[in-house]
Amino acid sequence: MSKIRHICGLSGGKDSTALALYMRDRVPDMEYVFCDTGRELQETYDYLALVEAFLGTRITYLNPKQDFDHWLDVFGNYLPSPKARWCTKLLKLKPFEAYIGDDEVISYVGIRADENRTGLISSKPNLTTVFPFKEDGIDYDGVMRILEESGIGMPPYLSWGRTHSGCFFCFFQSKYEWVRLLEVYPDQFAEAEKYETIDPATGTLFTWMEDMPLETLRDPGVQADVKQKHFVRQEWLKSRKGNKRLVETFGGIEVEEPSNNGCLICHL
Numbered sequence: 263m264s265k266i267r268h269i270c271g272l273s274g275g276k277d278s279t280a281l282a283l284y285m286r287d288r289v290p291d292m293e294y295v296f297c298d299t300g301r302e303l304q305e306t307y308d309y310l311a312l313v314e315a316f317l318g319t320r321i322t323y324l325n326p327k328q329d330f331d332h333w334l335d336v337f338g339n340y341l342p343s344p345k346a347r348w349c350t351k352l353l354k355l356k357p358f359e360a361y362i363g364d365d366e367v368i369s370y371v372g373i374r375a376d377e378n379r380t381g382l383i384s385s386k387p388n389l390t391t392v393f394p395f396k397e398d399g400i401d402y403d404g405v406m407r408i409l410e411e412s413g414i415g416m417p418p419y420l421s422w423g424r425t426h427s428g429c430f431f432c433f434f435q436s437k438y439e440w441v442r443l444l445e446v447y448p449d450q451f452a453e454a455e456k457y458e459t460i461d462p463a464t465g466t467l468f469t470w471m472e473d474m475p476l477e478t479l480r481d482p483g484v485q486a487d488v489k490q491k492h493f494v495r496q497e498w499l500k501s502r503k504g505n506k507r508l509v510e511t512f513g514g515i516e517v518e519e520p521s522n523n524g525c526l527i528c529h530l
């Protein structure tokens with residue numbers, strides 16, 4: 263009988279990083295993988311290099327056979343969205359499935375005990391998915407404790423207002439996150455803008471946000487409005503939650519929990 267493989271997927275995010283560290287000594291023959299779209303922020307690649315050092319083992323980078331631009335062309339410039347998430351399937355899920363092949367695999371996923379997240383998980387019959395944080399009752403505070411006590415700290419994106427790992431142009435980000443991307447990584451914002459088009463025949467807009475092109479966020483007045491609404495929302499959330507979980511202070515930095523459900527492969 264062939265040996266069961268143990269695989270922990272990393273996204274460059276805090277939960278999957280904490281899970282990798284949590285499992286390091288529990289499953290010594292764990293394989294660590296990262297599905298690389300090639301469109302992550304450089305800081306994510308740098309953080310993953312740090313994770314490798316803390317794990318004391320290599321992370322295998324899985325690359326899709328064809329990149330984002332190839333598939334965008336196939337989809338007729340139809341940008342992915344929460345309702346049409348072709349990018350996750352083709353750039354993350356398929357490379358992962360190709361990597362495991364027909365082997366019996368246990369896949370470790372970092373959904374926390376305080377989450378009800380669902381998302382794209384492979385349904386291959388030879389794959390069993392387990393959720394150690396759920397099983398062991400590890401919640402948001404527990405994840406933060408693992409990152410803090412290990413010494414690795416948080417992924418850098420959390421320090422400047424982004425809530426997710428994943429592609430820098432990910433449509434799951436809020437308007438506030440787009441504004442912060444413009445401020446912190448203007449070149450990546452400009453690159454994301456180049457993907458937005460108008461179909462000359464129909465006038466249909468292909469934009470990352472549902473209701474406006476990214477260019478709109480270059481207006482200082484719009485930026486101020488987006489920030490104002492963001493901070494008002496944060497205050498409201500703090501008052502409702504008693505300043506628990508949605509905004510926490512970690513290492514002197516306010517860390518905001520994502521306001522939407524990203525995907526399990528990209529955003530853990």
Ligand code: SF4
Pocket residue numbers: 299342347349350353354427428429431432433434525528
């Ligand atoms: S990070 Fe966002 S844009 Fe990138 S593959 Fe995942 S869902 Fe798609």
